[in-house]
Amino acid sequence: MAKNQYHFCATCKHFKVLKTNGKTNYFCSRLGFETKSNYQFDCWDPKDNVVKLMQQRRVET
Numbered sequence: 001m002a003k004n005q006y007h008f009c010a011t012c013k014h015f016k017v018l019k020t021n022g023k024t025n026y027f028c029s030r031l032g033f034e035t036k037s038n039y040q041f042d043c044w045d046p047k048d049n050v051v052k053l054m055q056q057r058r059v060e061t
Helices: 048-056
Strands: 015-020 023-028
Touching: none
Parallel strands: none
Antiparallel strands: 015 023
């Protein structure tokens, strides 16, 4: 099975960037905890623009 180059938290619909008091935190709204943009979880649900890009390049999800 080939590794999906798009499968990262930063490309997921649930990935949120929270900026408070000059600090940037990355958060998964689905899992409910802090994450990092390069993490990978099995619950990945790609953003619409990522799906379109993957379809153009014929990458399997």
